Amino acid sequence: MVIAEATAVLHGLQFALDLGFTNVILKSDSKLVIQNIQQTREDYSKSRPFTWDAKILARNCSSCRFQFVA
DSSP: OHHHHHHHHHHHHHHHHHTTOOEEEEEESOHHHHHHHHOOSOOOSTTHHHHHHHHHHHTTSSEEEEEEOO
């Protein structure tokens, strides 16, 4: 399930960038995915390829925040 959530975050960010948005707040109800994106230490989870790509894509934003929502 975490891989699906991480994929959704990645695709959501890519979609926002494709539409030309540069100030992005990406929200997810997956606390683990948001934590994996926000952490600075190495991530060894199965969702790593997706969270890593989201971190790379976020560099293309003027402002990009990832938020956990309950």
